[in-house]
Amino acid sequence: MIEYEDLRAEIDRYLMEWFKYRKSLVFLTVDKIIATQRNSRVDLYLRIRKVESRFPPDCLIIARLGFNKEWVGHGTHFIRFLTGIALKYGFNYIGIECANLKSSTFAKKLGFYCIDGENFTIAITKLISYFSME
Incomplete structure (x- = not known):
């Protein structure tokens, strides 16, 4: 569980730096879900899954991700x-x-593939290739 707390802390630091927050926004639930407190700039709900489900094993699943300003690269x-x-x-x-x-x-633009009509996934190696091509 300490590994998940470290993961939570890194996401929190990222959001604090990128969106200029002064206080911590991100918390970890007992179900291994990383979420943000309600605020005006970002809405994040991230599931941590190590076992196979609809998604492959060892997957970080974005259940909700929203920003108050869209189409600016967040x-x-x-x-x-x-x-x-x-x-x-x-x-x-x-x-x-x-x-x-x-x-x-957005998912298709980054190279994610559709699993079942509404869920998408991508291998980290493919994302690394995508970002190295930019």
């Missing part, structure tokens, strides 16, 4: 950051759960 920047974190903590995949039209378009 999502791509966060996925790039999350790719490095996933690699550091031994995750092999990132997933997007229950994607709506906007998030499925």
Whole structure:
């Protein structure tokens, strides 16, 4: 569980730096879910899954990700950051759960593939390749 607390802390530091927050926003639930407190700039709900489900094993699953300003690069920047974190903590995949039209378009742009019509996933190695090509 300490590993998950370290993961939570890194995401919290990232959000504090990127969005200029002064206080901690991110917490870890007993179900291994990383979430942000309600605020005006970012909404994050991240599931940590080590076992196979609809998603492959060792997957960080984005259940909810929203920013008050859209189409300015926050999502791509966060996925790039999350790719490095996933690699550091031994995750092999990132997933997007229950994607709506906007998030499925975003997922496809980054190379995620659709699992079942509404859920997307991608191997960390493919994201690393995507970001090295930019």
